[in-house]
Amino acid sequence: MMRIQPILILMLLLTGCVSRQAGKIITVNGEISADELGLTLEHEHVLVDFTRQADNAPEPYTLDEAVAHVLPFLKELQAHGVKAFVECTPMHVGRDVRLLKRLSDETGLHILTNTGFYGAQNNRFIPKQVLLMDAEAIAQFWIAEFEQGIEGTGIKPGFIKIGVDRKPLSEFHATLARAAAITHKATGLTIMAHTGPAVAAFQQLDILREEGVSPEAFIWTHASDEKDWDKLVRVARLGAWISLDKYGWKEDYREDYPRLLLKFKSEGLLHNVLLSHDAGWFDPGQPDQPFKPYTPLFDELLPRLRQEGFTDAELNQLLVTNPATAFTVKKRLFTNP
Numbered sequence: 533m534m535r536i537q538p539i540l541i542l543m544l545l546l547t548g549c550v551s552r553q554a555g556k557i558i559t560v561n562g563e564i565s566a567d568e569l570g571l572t573l574e575h576e577h578v579l580v581d582f583t584r585q586a587d588n589a590p591e592p593y594t595l596d597e598a599v600a601h602v603l604p605f606l607k608e609l610q611a612h613g614v615k616a617f618v619e620c621t622p623m624h625v626g627r628d629v630r631l632l633k634r635l636s637d638e639t640g641l642h643i644l645t646n647t648g649f650y651g652a653q654n655n656r657f658i659p660k661q662v663l664l665m666d667a668e669a670i671a672q673f674w675i676a677e678f679e680q681g682i683e684g685t686g687i688k689p690g691f692i693k694i695g696v697d698r699k700p701l702s703e704f705h706a707t708l709a710r711a712a713a714i715t716h717k718a719t720g721l722t723i724m725a726h727t728g729p730a731v732a733a734f735q736q737l738d739i740l741r742e743e744g745v746s747p748e749a750f751i752w753t754h755a756s757d758e759k760d761w762d763k764l765v766r767v768a769r770l771g772a773w774i775s776l777d778k779y780g781w782k783e784d785y786r787e788d789y790p791r792l793l794l795k796f797k798s799e800g801l802l803h804n805v806l807l808s809h810d811a812g813w814f815d816p817g818q819p820d821q822p823f824k825p826y827t828p829l830f831d832e833l834l835p836r837l838r839q840e841g842f843t844d845a846e847l848n849q850l851l852v853t854n855p856a857t858a859f860t861v862k863k864r865l866f867t868n869p
């Protein structure tokens with residue numbers, strides 16, 4: 533007993549050190565250590581209300597109705613060993629943190645939600661008064677959600693989600709990127725930016741640099757919409773995350789994704805890539821809309837990648853290590869201006 537105790541104490545100390553090094557991730561059920569996250573889908577949706585405009589009332593639904601729609605698909609996902617689910621629906625597009633908490637409680641999945649505004653689709657999901665705000669004022673609103681929780685629930689965002697249109701940034705979308713940078717500096721939350729083609733990705737990274745925020749804090753969401761793959765490699769080399777998050781959306785992607793991943797592998801950049809489906813979802817305005825399952829990645833892409841020579845360690849990097857690193861709450865400041 534006398535000999536075991538110091539060893540136990542040492543182990544506890546080491547475990548403590550390891551989890552401190554791993555950093556923390558914020559889920560709808562509170563903080564976890566990044567090494568608890570496990571197999572993760574980094575960009576999915578359980579509910580999106582695309583029929584509304586920001587200043588109109590949302591379509592009515594009950595939590596029971598939404599849970600009934602979504603739960604079977606989450607259970608299917610768990611059968612594939614998935615432990616964590618990053619829910620990317622922004623405020624005013626159907627973000628419902630009570631629903632996410634209930635789904636997390638019923639499944640045991642780690643679910644992350646976000647703060648931010650979705651400017652894509654020409655600002656139709658942005659309240660009119662927000663269009664008049666400057667970056668600092670918008671950031672203060674998001675920082676308040678981080679500090680106090682969302683809509684009185686105490687549930688905190690695990691990342692920042694912004695959306696910009698698929699073209700050079702408008703003045704307001706540049707403001708959103710700047711607000712995200714300011715919020716990152718205050719909170720350490722990672723910036724997930726619905727972007728599409730490269731032009732706006734480079735512009736957002738320029739704004740982050742002006743604000744002193746590293747590309748490591750930035751997820752280029754929907755990066756596979758950019759057809760010049762050398763631009764994806766350039767952005768990855770800067771240290772940003774490349775989110776290949778639309779597997780299953782288009783027939784083209786069935787060929788593009790394995791080829792893109794082989795390119796990143798040959799460039800030694802797999803540690804900058806995230807994978808997901810951007811699938812789901814229950815739309816209360818169109819409740820009969822077919823639900824896109826969260827599983828083609830497991831049914832098709834992973835077997836194909838194994839055929840192409842990807843090892844378990846590389847797949848683990850893409851689906852476990854990279855999301856844990858990307859969503860760790862940590863201030864990533866630009867050190868090489």
Ligand SMILES: [Zn+2]
Binds near residue numbers: 575576577620810
């Ligand atoms: Zn999405």
